Amino acid sequence: MRIRVLLADDHKIVRDGLRVLIEQQADIAVVAEAEDGRTAVGLVQDLSPDVVVMDIGMPDLNGIEATRQIIAKTSDVKVIALSMHSDRRFVAGMLGAGASGYLLKDSAFEELADAIRLVFADQTYLSPGITGVVIEDYVHHASAAEDTVLATLTAREREVLQLLAEGRSTKQIASDLKVSVKTVETHRQNVMKKLNLHSIADLTKYAIREGLTALER
Numbered sequence: 001m002r003i004r005v006l007l008a009d010d011h012k013i014v015r016d017g018l019r020v021l022i023e024q025q026a027d028i029a030v031v032a033e034a035e036d037g038r039t040a041v042g043l044v045q046d047l048s049p050d051v052v053v054m055d056i057g058m059p060d061l062n063g064i065e066a067t068r069q070i071i072a073k074t075s076d077v078k079v080i081a082l083s084m085h086s087d088r089r090f091v092a093g094m095l096g097a098g099a100s101g102y103l104l105k106d107s108a109f110e111e112l113a114d115a116i117r118l119v120f121a122d123q124t125y126l127s128p129g130i131t132g133v134v135i136e137d138y139v140h141h142a143s144a145a146e147d148t149v150l151a152t153l154t155a156r157e158r159e160v161l162q163l164l165a166e167g168r169s170t171k172q173i174a175s176d177l178k179v180s181v182k183t184v185e186t187h188r189q190n191v192m193k194k195l196n197l198h199s200i201a202d203l204t205k206y207a208i209r210e211g212l213t214a215l216e217r
Contacts, residue, residue, distance in 0.1 A: 002029040003120050008040035009055040021109045037066030044070050051116050056083040064093040071098030078119040101125035152194050160187040165207035
């Protein structure tokens with residue numbers, strides 16, 4: 001039986017390259033691709049892949065929030081982060097969301113194939129490219145890292161924050177999330193109050209700094 005993999009990355013050239021390489025493995029197959037986190041969540045629900053290879057910085061719904069939703073709904077699906085970021089907050093964010101592995105994009109492909117096999121076998125894989133300092137910092141300070149202003153936001157508030165930062169209107173967000181415009185406005189007001197921010201520009205800067213949006217790479 002081949003390990004069924006979903007590729008989630010907003011760069012088609014990355015997905016194409018990964019698909020070609022993965023399809024060369026006799027025991028691994030790509031069953032679908034997603035260009036943003038929300039699509040990835042939906043495809044996981046429809047297809048139930050074994051492993052999701054997840055980029056972090058994606059539009060509409062970033063990889064951390066997508067991973068959190070996937071694990072909450074389908075705990076038997078494994079997620080591997082594949083990112084250019086080695087910063088502690090991204091590592092802590094993905095592992096805290098439930099990812100079973102974390103690789104840097106400059107890793108050799110063989111490392112990804114090995115990671116897919118390991119997480120499929122219920123093991124955890126962290127790329128050697130993530131420095132020991134970063135891993136040690138996560139292990140010893142993950143609980144403290146959760147005690148941040150961002151952690152006071154609900155999952156839906158974080159979604160609204162990302163979409164606002166990406167330039168979506170209140171009406172567009174309401175349509176995307178299938179809620180009322182009033183509900184979105186309430187979420188926006190709550191986010192601004194909790195973060196002590198007073199404009200969309202400030203929210204955008206905050207979202208970029210915290211890695212919630214793919215506007216800056």
